[in-house]
Amino acid sequence: MDKVLMLGNEAIARGAWEAGVQVAAAYPGTPSTEIVTNLAGYDGVYAEWSTNEKVAYEVAFGAAMGGARALTAMKSAGASVAADPLISSVYTGINGGLVVCLAGDPGMASGMTEQDDRYFGRMSSMPMLEPADSQECYEYVKLAFDLSEDFDVPVMVRLSIQTAHQKSIVRLDETMSGDEAGRPAPERKPPDRKTEKYCLLPRFSRPLHLSLLERVERLREFSERSAEEGVLAFVEPGAGAGAGSAALPLRDGGTARIGVVTAGAAYISAREALPGASFLKLGMIHPLPVAAIRRFAAGVDRLFVVEELEPYLEEQLLAAGIACEGKRWFPQWGELTPVRVGRGFFAAGLDLPRWAQEKAAEDVSIIPRPPVLCTGCPHRGMATAMKKLDLDVHGDIGCYDLTTLPPVSHMHSAVEMGASIPMEQGFTRAGGSETGSVAVIGDSTFLHSGLTGLLNAVHQRTNVTVLIQDNSITAMTGGQTNPGNEKTLAGAETKPVDIAGICRALGVEHIETVDPYDYQACLDALKAGLAFDGPAVLITNRPCMLFPRKVGGDAYVVDEELCNACQQCMKLGCPSLSHTEVTWKNRHKVAIDVETCTGCSLCAQLCKPGAIAPAATAATKAGDA
C-alpha cells in the first residue's frame, strides 16, 4: 500500500481524481487554493482559475449538468460570492456528481472574517461532509461524489484551515497508486436537457422546493444509517472502557463518564486534549444523525460538544432535547487548537495536568515580524505617493493591503473583493474628504468583481479616482493566473485582457498608465486623476516581484558620506533598507542590502542629498576618484 504525506487539499485533489472528476474550477483563496492547483496536475482533468467564485461555481455546475463529475473549491468569502448558484443548484439538482469544497479560516490566518461556513449547508439544504485529516479528505471526497449522484444534489466537503493545511499520511488505493494514468476513463453521463429541472421559474421552482424538502428527509435517513454502520460517523469508546465509556477523574475528586460529539479539525484537537474520553466523531454534519447522537448521549454522564466558531452542533442538539455543554467552555472564535480545547475541559472540572497551566507559546516582547511588501514591489510607489498626498484610501483584497500596516500605514478600508470602487463612490456621495480620496484595487480583484463597480461610477457620473495596481498576476495567494495573463492554469496560450481597454469600453474618459517606479509620475498621475471631472482610472504597469518569476535588477548603494540620515527613504518600508551604526544628529544613516536590492530606485528618488545611486555608477565614481 502506498503511503504518502499529503496536505488535506492535496488529498482532496487525489481523491477527486480517483473518483473521476473531469472539470474543476475555482478562484484562488487561502486555504482552498491547493485543491485546484493540484487537480491541474492530473491527466484527464480540465482545471481552470475562473474569474471569480460565482463563475467557478457555475462552470462546475454546468459541467455537472452536462454529465461530467465536477468540483469547485473556495474559501469562506468565496462562498458568499457564489451563494446564489450554491443555493439554486440544490433546487435543480445535478446530473454528474458535483462536489463543493468550502475551506474556512478560523483564526483568520489570511481571511477577512472567520464566518462559520456550516450555515451555508443548512441554509441551502446541501448535504455536508467534514473530514478531519488527509486520509479522510481523500476518502470523503469520493463518498461525496457518490452521494451527489445518488441523491441528485451537490455535496459540500467542508474543511477547516487546520485540515486543509496539515500534512498527514494517506494510504492510497492500491489499484490506482503509483500510476497516474491508471485511472479508469471517467464515464460521462448523457447531458441533461430538462427544462423543468434547470429553469428556476416559479412554476418549476415550487415543486422543486417540495422535492428538495423530501430529499432532506431521505438524506437524514442516510446520515443515520451511515452513522449506525460507522461509515461517516464512528464512536470511539474511552480508554479501558470496554463497550461502555470510561469514567475520567474530576478535579473535585469524583469521576464522570465523558462523551464528546465533534467533527473535523475540532475532533483532532479534542482527541489530543482528552484522549481518555468517548468520542462520537461525525463525518456528515448536515443533516445530522440526531438519533445516533441521542444513543451516544445516553451512555455518558456529561456530553460535550467541541466545534470551531458558532454553536452549530450544540444548538441542534439542544433543539432535539439532548443536554450538552459546548460554548460555555470552548471559545466561539479562533482556531480550536488542542490547548484551547484542553483548557476548556480543565475549566469544566476535568482533572487534566497537561492543561492545568496556561503556557506561553512565544515571547511576544521579541520584535514583531509581520509580512511586508517585497523589495521592489510595484505597489510601493503609489502607496507612498498616496500617503504623501494624505488621501483617503479605499483598498480592496490583495498584497497592497500590507500598506495598512507600518511603516506605510496608509489605507483606510480593505473589506472584501470588489468593495473599493463602490465604497469610494458612496464616500464621494457623502461629501468625500478634504484632501481627496481614491479607490485602490489589483488586476485580479478588478477582473474578479471590480468591473461592475466601475460601470456604476460611469453610469451614475460619480466623480471617483480609481487606481488599478496591475502587477499582472494573482499575487497574494501565491501567483495564480488571471485573465490579464498570456497563459491559463492549464498552460494554454490565451489572449491577455486589456484592462485600459475595458475601462475605455465601460465609458471612463480619463485613463492613464503609470510607471510605479517613477515617484514623481505617481504623484502627478494621482493629482491629475483627482482633478479630472468624472471617473478617472490610473493603471500601474510593473510586474509582481515573485510571480510568475522572481524579478531581479542591479542594486543601488548608499554613499555614507552623503547620507544625512533624513529618513525619507525609510518611509518606503523596503526590506532591503536598514539603519547602520553611524548616526548624524542622533539619527541613523542607512545602508542597502545589495544581495536583495532589485534596483527599483524609489529610495534614490526620495533621497534629497543624492546619496543613493546604482552600485555600478558608484563603483565607477570611486574608481575615478
Add this chain to the structure above:
Amino acid sequence: MSAEKQTAGAAQADAAGAARAHYAGGVVDDVMVVGVGGQGVIMAAAIIADTAMLGGLDVKLSETRGMSQRGGSVSSHIRIGETVVAPSISPGEVDYLLAFESAEGLRLAPSVVPGGVAIVNLQQIVPPLASQGEYEYPFDAVARMKAGGGRDGAGQAGDAGYRVVAVDGNAVGERVGSVKVAGVVLVGALSTHLPFSAGTWEKAIAANVPASFLDMNLAAFAAGREVGA
C-alpha cells in the same frame, strides 16, 4: 511532554527498528522549525517529516500559514510517533526547536520543554520595523537563549533548562558550496538528536532537493551532523 522521551533522544541509531523502539509506548517528538519567509523552513520541515515516514513512523506536519514569502515569521510543526493525533504542537511542548534565524529562536524559546534542545542558526535578519528604530532587534538572542532567557520559570528551582546548540549554518553552507544549503546544514545538526539513521535522512533529502544539487546538500547535511551534536 514526558521526560522519558528525552533520554533516548540523542541516540544515533543506525540499526533498523531503533526509531520504532524510541517511540514505543506512546512517545511523541515535537519538532518546531522557525525562521523568516524565504529561508527554506518549509523544505526543512518536509525533509524531517519524510525522514520520519521513511523510518516507519506516523508523522503530522502543519504547514506555515499566511504570507510566508513576504518576509514574515514562519514556523512549521512536525510531530513524530507511533500514532500522532494533532498536527500542531501545544505551547510549552517543543522537544526540538530548529531556528533558522536567531531572533525567531528567542521568540519561540518559551515553548521549549525543560530538557529540550534548541538548535539556533547565528544568522540575524533585521526586519524593516527594527530598521526604522521602532523596535530593538535582539542582537544578543543566542546569548539570551544560552542563559535560559525567554522561558517561563527559567533559572527557578527545578528548572531543567534546555540545551542550546548554536550553529553558523550560513558559514558552513558556504564552506561546502553555497549559503543556499544552510538549511540542510541545520537539518544535519538536528539529525544527530533524532533516532533515524543518516541513510534515512539522506533518502529524505534526495526526495526534496533538485537532483543537480544533491551532492552539495548531502555535503551540507554531513557538515551539519558534525557541528550539531
